[in-house]
Amino acid sequence: MDIAVKICGLREPAHVVAAAEAGARYVGFVFFSRSPRHLGLADAAALALGVPEGIAKVALTVNATNEELDAITEAVPLDMLQLHGSESPERVAEVRSRYGLPVMKAVGVAEPADLAALDLYQTVADQILVDAKPPKGAVLPGGNGLAFDWRLMLGRVWRRPWMLAGGLTPDNVALAIRSTNARQVDVSSGVETAPGVKDEALIRAFCKAALE
Numbered sequence: 001m002d003i004a005v006k007i008c009g010l011r012e013p014a015h016v017v018a019a020a021e022a023g024a025r026y027v028g029f030v031f032f033s034r035s036p037r038h039l040g041l042a043d044a045a046a047l048a049l050g051v052p053e054g055i056a057k058v059a060l061t062v063n064a065t066n067e068e069l070d071a072i073t074e075a076v077p078l079d080m081l082q083l084h085g086s087e088s089p090e091r092v093a094e095v096r097s098r099y100g101l102p103v104m105k106a107v108g109v110a111e112p113a114d115l116a117a118l119d120l121y122q123t124v125a126d127q128i129l130v131d132a133k134p135p136k137g138a139v140l141p142g143g144n145g146l147a148f149d150w151r152l153m154l155g156r157v158w159r160r161p162w163m164l165a166g167g168l169t170p171d172n173v174a175l176a177i178r179s180t181n182a183r184q185v186d187v188s189s190g191v192e193t194a195p196g197v198k199d200e201a202l203i204r205a206f207c208k209a210a211l212e
């Protein structure tokens with residue numbers, strides 16, 4: 001089975017190397033100042049330069065303004081924008097057209113009613129990231145290491161490529177793939193030893209579990 005892995009929230013060159021060697025197809029950089037994974041523009045640009053050809057560099061933003069997105073896209077060589085806030089479908093379409101980059105819209109899922117948003121965003125985004133809905137009052141709208149009930153995904157038909165996220169780890173990713181039929185998986189907390197602290201061995205173990 002051809003599975004694509006995204007490792008999100010990378011901050012160190014060694015972790016980019018580990019992700020690339022282990023077979024990841026996407027690496028994510030977080031631009032959200034309240035996150036322990038936040039990267040400044042200069043650090044992100046330097047990190048992006050070390051990403052091997054063929055691995056997509058994804059910028060994760062949360063309700064970013066045009067000025068913020070202008071600064072990010074001008075400073076950092078990117079292949080995709082991940083919108084992880086409450087961006088409307090119209091805003092997703094606007095960002096896609098303004099920057100000429102594929103856009104992945106994150107949608108938080110906790111219950112069946114949340115799935116309607118997936119259908120809506122499929123009409124405007126290039127990809128959908130199906131993530132766990134953050135708990136009430138959470139500081140971060142994603143990257144909380146929480147899983148949702150994968151049974152909600154059963155029988156769903158998708159018009160766009162989609163990626164499964166939320167609480168994935170080296171121990172559960174194979175089961176998650178089997179349970180949801182996902183062809184793409186995204187992880188952040190599950191390859192960390194503390195919030196924002198990635199671990200090479202966990203990155204390699206996650207990719208191995210997802211890809212074998």
Ligand SMILES: O=C(O)c1ccccc1NCC(=O)[C@H](O)[C@H](O)COP(=O)(O)O
Pocket residue numbers: 008009030032035036037038060062084129131140141142143144145146165166167168186187188189190
């Ligand atoms: O990672 C963050 O700090 C973050 C901040 C703001 C919005 C989203 C954020 N992360 C999202 C992700 O890293 C992933 O796309 C995904 O949600 C997986 O997260 P996790 O459950 O930690 O594996």
